[in-house]
Amino acid sequence: MPWADDVVAGFRSQQVRLVVYVADKVLVPVLDRIAxxxxxxxxxxxxxxxxxxxxxAGAFFGGMRGALLMQSSGFGNTLNGLASLAIPYQVGFPMLISVRGALGETNKAQVPMGRAMPELLASLGLPRYDLDRPETVESVTRGATRQAFTTGRPVALLLSSLLTGGKGGGF
Amino acid sequence: MERQDVIRAVAARAGDALIVANLGSNAYDLHTHGHRPGNLYMRGAMGLTGSVGLGLAMARPDRRVIVLDGDGSLLMNLGQLATAAAEAPANLVHIVLVNGLWQETGGQRIATAGRADLAAIARGAGIAEVAEAADLDALSRVLDRALAAPGPWLVAVRIQERGASQAPNTDPMANRDEFMRAAEGFVAVAPQYERA
Structure with missing residues (x-):
C-alpha cells in the first residue's frame, strides 16, 4: 500500500510522536506501519x-505532536471537543479520516455523517484536504500536518475510497 | 469537607506539578485559591479533563500531572479510565471531587448521588492506584502518597457544596500560553525545535 507509506512518511517528517485512534478497516495499513x-x-x-x-490537547500543551485517526462516522463523536477545546485553545493536530458513506458504500448508516462531515468541518472553520491521488499523498499529508502544528488548528485529511479502494478493498 | 478545602490542599502540595482543572467550579476555585502558571483552566469540553491530563502525562513523564475533575464530567467519559489504565503513566494523579450533583446548572442530582461508585469503576477499569477520602485528614494522607508514589492514581474525594464559587472569566489563549511556558510545551508549535 504505497499510499499508507506516504501518509506515515508525511507524519514522520513533521515529528508526529503520538497517534491516537479508533480503528477502521481502511486505516489498517497505516496502523500497521505506525505499530x-x-x-x-x-x-x-x-x-x-x-x-x-x-x-x-494535553500532549500538545506538553510539547508532543500527535495525530488522530478515525472513520467519518467517528468524526461525529469529536465535535464538542473540537469546538470547545481544540479551537479556542488553538491545539493543532492532523485528523486522518477514512471517508465512509461515499463511493462504493454498502452501509446506509454510514451515509449521513459521511455527507455531513465536509460541511461540519467548514462550519467549524477547519481546513480540509483530500487524499485521493497517489502522487500527492505524501506532500498533502506533510503540508497539512505542518500547517496544523504551526497554526495551532486541527486539520482534516480525508482518505478517499478512490485512493484506498474503500472497506472492501475495491469497488 | 468542601471544594475549597480540597483545592487548597492540592495547591499547597503541587510543587512544580502541572494541574488541569475541570470546567466550572474546580477551575474557578483553583484560580481563586491557587492561581499559578502551571494551571490549565478548562472552559468547555466536559468529560475531557482527564484525557487532557493523560496526554500531558505522556508528553511530560518528568512532571507530576494533577487532574481536578468533577463526578458529572467523569461520568460523561468513563472510557478514559480504561485508556489511562492501559497506558499507565506513573505520573498521573486524577482527583475527582464527588458532590453527586451537576453543580453549575443548579445542583441537579446525578448517578453518583445514588449507587454509582467512581472508585469501584476505576478499579474495574484497571487503574493501578485507587484511593478515597471523605475528610481532610484522610485527604492529606492520600495526597502525600499520590504525589510521591508511582500511579496512575484515581482519588475520589467526597465533598459537600457550600455555595457558588467566584467565576473568573479566564481567557483560553492567555491561559494556554502561560501554561505551555510552564510546561515547556512550545516545541509542539515550532517545527524547528524538537525536544531531544
Missing part, C-alpha cells in the same frame, strides 16, 4: 474519538 515503528510512534487505542481530542 511497526515504536521508536518514532506511540500508538494509543481510544474508547471514543472525542477522548482523542483531549489526549492530543
Amino acid at each position: 511497526a515503528d515504536p521508536g518514532q510512534f506511540r500508538l494509543v487505542p481510544l474508547t471514543r474519538e472525542e477522548e482523542g481530542i483531549g489526549v492530543l
Whole structure:
C-alpha cells in the first residue's frame, strides 16, 4: 500500500510522536506501519474519538505532536471537543479520516455523517484536504500536518475510497 | 469537607506539578485559591479533563500531572479510565471531587448521588492506584502518597457544596500560553525545535 507509506512518511517528517485512534478497516495499513515503528510512534487505542481530542490537547500543551485517526462516522463523536477545546485553545493536530458513506458504500448508516462531515468541518472553520491521488499523498499529508502544528488548528485529511479502494478493498 | 478545602490542599502540595482543572467550579476555585502558571483552566469540553491530563502525562513523564475533575464530567467519559489504565503513566494523579450533583446548572442530582461508585469503576477499569477520602485528614494522607508514589492514581474525594464559587472569566489563549511556558510545551508549535 504505497499510499499508507506516504501518509506515515508525511507524519514522520513533521515529528508526529503520538497517534491516537479508533480503528477502521481502511486505516489498517497505516496502523500497521505506525505499530511497526515504536521508536518514532506511540500508538494509543481510544474508547471514543472525542477522548482523542483531549489526549492530543494535553500532549500538545506538553510539547508532543500527535495525530488522530478515525472513520467519518467517528468524526461525529469529536465535535464538542473540537469546538470547545481544540479551537479556542488553538491545539493543532492532523485528523486522518477514512471517508465512509461515499463511493462504493454498502452501509446506509454510514451515509449521513459521511455527507455531513465536509460541511461540519467548514462550519467549524477547519481546513480540509483530500487524499485521493497517489502522487500527492505524501506532500498533502506533510503540508497539512505542518500547517496544523504551526497554526495551532486541527486539520482534516480525508482518505478517499478512490485512493484506498474503500472497506472492501475495491469497488 | 468542601471544594475549597480540597483545592487548597492540592495547591499547597503541587510543587512544580502541572494541574488541569475541570470546567466550572474546580477551575474557578483553583484560580481563586491557587492561581499559578502551571494551571490549565478548562472552559468547555466536559468529560475531557482527564484525557487532557493523560496526554500531558505522556508528553511530560518528568512532571507530576494533577487532574481536578468533577463526578458529572467523569461520568460523561468513563472510557478514559480504561485508556489511562492501559497506558499507565506513573505520573498521573486524577482527583475527582464527588458532590453527586451537576453543580453549575443548579445542583441537579446525578448517578453518583445514588449507587454509582467512581472508585469501584476505576478499579474495574484497571487503574493501578485507587484511593478515597471523605475528610481532610484522610485527604492529606492520600495526597502525600499520590504525589510521591508511582500511579496512575484515581482519588475520589467526597465533598459537600457550600455555595457558588467566584467565576473568573479566564481567557483560553492567555491561559494556554502561560501554561505551555510552564510546561515547556512550545516545541509542539515550532517545527524547528524538537525536544531531544
